[in-house]
Structures are given as C-alpha cells and as structure tokens.
Amino acid sequence: MSRQLTWRWKKGWSTEERDMAERISVDANGDFVFMGDTTTMLEGLNRLRLNNTFCDVILCCGGKEFPCHRNVLVSFSCYFEAMFTVEWMETRQMRVAIHGVEPLGLEMLVGYAYSSKVVISAANVQALLAAANLLNVMAVQEACCHYMERRMDETNCVGIHCFAEAHSCKTLAQRSMEYILTHFSVVFRQEEFLSLSVEKVTQILSSENLDVPKEEMVVEAALLWLNTCPTHRHTFEKVLEQIRLPLISPSYLHDVIESLDVVKESQGCQRLIAETKDPNLMQYSRRARPRGCRVREVMLVVHESYKRCYAEIFDPRTNRWKSLVARLPLPVSGHSVIVSGSSLYVAGGNSRGNSTSREMRRYDLRDPTQEPCDLSCGPWLQMASMDVARSEFGLVMLDGYMYAVGGCSRVLDPTSRDWYYPVFVERYDPDMNTWQPMMSVDRSECKSSPRDVIALDGLIYRFGAVTTDGVLLSRVKKYDPKTSIWTNCEPMQFPRTDFAVCTLKGNIYVIGGDCPTELTSNTYTDKVECYNPQTNQWRMCAPMKQRRFRPGVAVVDGNIYVLMGSEDSQVLGGGLRDIERYNDERDTWRIVGELPTNLFICDESMRCFSLRLADVYAQTPSSS
Structure with a gap:
C-alpha cells in the first residue's frame, strides 16, 4: 500500500516541480514511489513503428502494409493474442494477411494500439467498428456504437440497425430498433426502409411496440414498400399478415386493400381478408388486439x-x-x-x-x-x-x-x-x-x-x-x-x-x-x-x-x-x-x-x- 506524499508548497515552485510532487507517493516502508508518464513509452513505440525499427510482423490488408511489433498487437487485441501465441501458421510468418476489414479500419486500430487514441467520424466509423469487431477490440467497438447512437436520426436508424446486427452489436441493434418503432411515422418514408428485406419488414410491422396513431399508417408503409420493387409482390402476403386488419375501418379495408391487384391474385391474401371478416375467428386473434x-x-x-x-x-x-x-x-x-x-x-x-x-x-x-x-x-x-x-x-x-x-x-x-x-x-x-x-x-x-x-x-x-x-x-x-x-x-x-x-x-x-x-x-x-x-x-x-x-x-x-x-x-x-x-x-x-x-x-x-x-x-x- 502507498499513500500520496503531502507537500508544503514553496513559494516560487514551477509547474514542473508541482507535477513531480503529484507523481510521488509513499509505500508502507516509507519509500518513494514515482509514477512516470505512460504516454512517453507509447510515443517511443510508435516512433519505432513509423521508422520500421524492431518491427517483427507486417500486417497486409487491401494492398496496404502495416509494420508492427507482435508484443504490442498482442497486448491490445485477443485476436492477435490467439494468432501469435498459439502454434498457428501466422505465429512465425513475417507477413500476415488480415481479411474481412477495410485498410482504413485496420490502420486506425494499429494507431490506437500505439497511442490509446482514435478519432471517430462519420467517414470512418463503419470501417473502424467492423475492424474492432473482428479483432475483438471491445473498447473501440463500444465507442463506435456510442458515436452511431448519438448521431441516430430518422434517415439513418434503419441502416444503423442492419449494420449493428451484421456486426453483433446487440445493444446498438436493440436501441436502433426501438428508435425505428418509436419514430415509425417518419422512418417508413425513408429510402433505407423501402429497401429492406421482407424478413426485416415483417419483424418491424409485427412489433407490439410499433408507435402508430392508427393501423392505416401501417398499411401505407406496406404499400410504399410493395411499390418499391416488383419482386416484393411475391412476398406481400407475409407483410399483410402482420397488419392488424380488424383494427382498420371496413371502408378502408374494402376501398384500399381489397382493391389491390396483388391481393386479388393471392389466395393467401384473400384468406387473410376473409379471416378478418369472421368475428368468431378474430375474437381471440393477436391481429385483433391493439398494438402497445x-x-x-x-x-x-x-x-x-x-x-x-x-x-x-x-x-x-x-x-x-x-x-x-x-x-x-x-x-x-x-x-x-x-x-x-x-x-x-x-x-x-x-x-x-x-x-x-x-x-x-x-x-x-x-x-x-x-x-x-x-x-x-x-x-x-x-x-x-x-x-x-x-x-x-x-x-x-x-x-x-x-x-x-x-x-x-x-x-x-x-x-x-x-x-x-x-x-x-x-x-x-x-x-x-x-x-x-x-x-x-x-x-x-x-x-x-x-x-x-x-x-x-x-x-x-x-x-x-x-x-x-x-x-x-x-x-x-x-x-x-x-x-x-x-x-x-x-x-x-x-x-x-x-x-x-x-x-x-x-x-x-x-x-x-x-x-x-x-x-x-x-x-x-x-x-x-x-x-x-x-x-x-x-x-x-x-x-x-x-x-x-x-x-x-x-x-x-x-x-x-x-x-x-x-x-x-x-x-x-x-x-x-x-x-x-x-x-x-x-x-x-x-x-x-x-x-x-x-x-x-x-x-x-x-x-x-x-x-x-x-x-x-x-x-x-x-x-x-
């Protein structure tokens, strides 16, 4: 155990002398313990890397090369620890290929390993997060997720959600989905929503937490998505099944939905319409229950x-x-x-x-x-x-x-x-x-x-x-x-x-x-x-x-x-x-x-x- 040394400040002490006093503590034996500046060591290692001095491995990615020190890579990434400490082929190779990431993301992570600092921006966040996810650099991954969450809006929340799911960022995926459901009245008009797969559209439209003033808005979103791509007609039955048709006024059901060619041509869609008009069948159906x-x-x-x-x-x-x-x-x-x-x-x-x-x-x-x-x-x-x-x-x-x-x-x-x-x-x-x-x-x-x-x-x-x-x-x-x-x-x-x-x-x-x-x-x-x-x-x-x-x-x-x-x-x-x-x-x-x-x-x-x-x-x- 050590305790901070109490100094009696002397008149005329310089800033350097005061900094020195703050770095000194006293251990149980009364000995001084001096805490140096770790950034000095990192800066020295980074200079060695930039001068290609004592580098024992070269990371190759997308036609670019990054000379590094194995011990530095192992110290900040579990991915590299497994690569260089287990008897794999890469353990003794001088040149190691890194696949599945962009050169920009890898370059930024290498810089982070030698400086403990990284600048996240809209231009690099996706490449950086993908690289951090692959190389298991959790601190950078969490920082990227936080950056994307703070800059989430109606125009990008769908893209953020899909990106988060692809890279196993569960918290970001959950919060972006919550944002989609809460701001659905604006989100469904954006290009990102209209380009979604049928699986993701049905997931959104089936949610109990979908915030809409009335079910007709869900129909409007489904029709916008339907008209975006001709292939969407083949899977529209799955989308229609997620709409709470019993909550829609009979006139809207007849004039808007039943009049659609895709509904007339689909036996599955016709079945859903017929079920909606059967009060005994719908009495206990989830589709007859209001959202929320x-x-x-x-x-x-x-x-x-x-x-x-x-x-x-x-x-x-x-x-x-x-x-x-x-x-x-x-x-x-x-x-x-x-x-x-x-x-x-x-x-x-x-x-x-x-x-x-x-x-x-x-x-x-x-x-x-x-x-x-x-x-x-x-x-x-x-x-x-x-x-x-x-x-x-x-x-x-x-x-x-x-x-x-x-x-x-x-x-x-x-x-x-x-x-x-x-x-x-x-x-x-x-x-x-x-x-x-x-x-x-x-x-x-x-x-x-x-x-x-x-x-x-x-x-x-x-x-x-x-x-x-x-x-x-x-x-x-x-x-x-x-x-x-x-x-x-x-x-x-x-x-x-x-x-x-x-x-x-x-x-x-x-x-x-x-x-x-x-x-x-x-x-x-x-x-x-x-x-x-x-x-x-x-x-x-x-x-x-x-x-x-x-x-x-x-x-x-x-x-x-x-x-x-x-x-x-x-x-x-x-x-x-x-x-x-x-x-x-x-x-x-x-x-x-x-x-x-x-x-x-x-x-x-x-x-x-x-x-x-x-x-x-x-x-x-x-x-x-």
Missing part, C-alpha cells in the same frame, strides 16, 4: 359445481380479483381442468347418474382486461373424447401435448360400487384434435388424484397414492412419453393425500394436504417438501403459515402462491381466506392477501394456473 399491449402474469383460479364453471383472476401485483363465469353444458363433477395458452379444457368426470364420462370441452378465454369479461357469453367447444372414461384423474401439458393420467371409472357398470382404475396414459394433440393411447401402463391399482400429477423437463411425475385397501403411499413415479415407461423415484418423506404440487426453477414442491403421521388430532398439514429430479433427493422447506387441505397453488413471477383449502380436519368446512407466498431463495412464507368474500373457499375440484394476459394501454381501434 404489455403482458403480465396473473393467477387463474378455476372451481366448479354442477352445471357451472367459476373462474377468478388474481393479480398479485395489485392484489385485485376479477370474477368470470362460464356455464358448463352438462352437469358433471370429479372432472379435470387445465389451461393451455388462452384455452380452458374440462375433461371427464361423473354425471348425476354417477356414470363416468369420456368427453372433453374447450373454452377460449377472452382477455379479462377487456370488457365484457363474462365468460358465459361464449360457447364451449366439443373436442375429441378420450378413449377411456375417467374421473379424478391427472391432466397435464407437456411439449405441446395434453396427457390424461390415472383416475377411476364406473363406465362398465354405473350402478356398481366397484371402481375401475384406468392404467393407460392417453395423449391429446390440440392441433389434430385427437387422443392416442400410450403403450405403457402403470399397473399399480391405486387411487390417484388430479392434484398429484405434474410435468417437468419432458417427464410426468405422480406423487403418492391410496391403495384399494385404503393404505396411504408416499411413492413417487415418473413417466417418460418417449419410451412409455414408468420408473420409481425416491419416495416422499411423509405419506399424504389431497396436497398441491408445483414446479419452480427445476424443482418440484409438494405442499400441504392430509398427513396421517401428524401427531395431533388434526391431520391436515403445513409441511412442504422439495424434490430435485436431478439428484433424486428430497428436502424439507419452511412450513406454511397455516395447515391446508386441498390447497390451490400457482407459480407467478417466480413465486409460489398458495390459497384456499381447509385448516382443521376436525371442523367441517374450516376454509381459509389468506393467500400465502413462498420465496425459494429465502425459504420463507408470507401472507400477502385474502380471497374475496364471494369465493367458495373449500372446493374439492378447485385448480390454480398461471396465466399471461395483455394490458391494453396505447392504441384503440379505428372507428368504422
């Missing part, structure tokens, strides 16, 4: 009773609830529910006659941020039926497919008291609307629950079970759809039933439930276990604030939220209204809210899901 929509993650709570499906939206950031209602077309109970994208699926279950159903229905959720938000005004769509009738079974989404696992059935004899336990796993393809039985079976005749099945990293996991003799199991099994094989995993530390299960950061959490091993008359538990599939090991987590039987759970914004459920097995009902949140990094639970008073809080068929919704905050549709 931010996405937020909320919790969807679905609970059912005979002939009615209730849904509640909970936003943890605002601690607010919104109620939705959708009437089921048939009275069923014991069915399974799942959300995929913006669609709600209800499958299986028992009717009032106690027969088990194979049917499945889908409801396409309207964006609850937009009015009206009553789900009862839309139809339930009849989907393909399962091959096996099921009740109280697991329903999970994995890699775009839906899987039905376990459950029970009385389909063979509805009047019988004996239950049949389906052992086949079924897979549903939403695109093809077909079910397919999987090869493998889980032959353990055990009662399972819709709550004990979850999917993670290409596998399906089942936690716990109850045998036909009523024995509670702590077993864990995983199913691989690729091999159709069930495999045993490390069992849970506590056998339990009617618990909640969720995934967070590659781990699986088992939460609450009924645990007969509790040493109290109240067997409902607050215990939380965490399973690591990579190590096949369990660990205990901090317990919840309250015991919960049949709780609901969802992961929103990286936190686990638990709600509903009963807290006392000795009290009928005993429903909870507090909402708890778990932080996995701190291993702590907090009560962060409560349920609305109109919500039935002890529902056997209740499920919770995370849901991504759009916040409309900018544009409104054009009037017709």
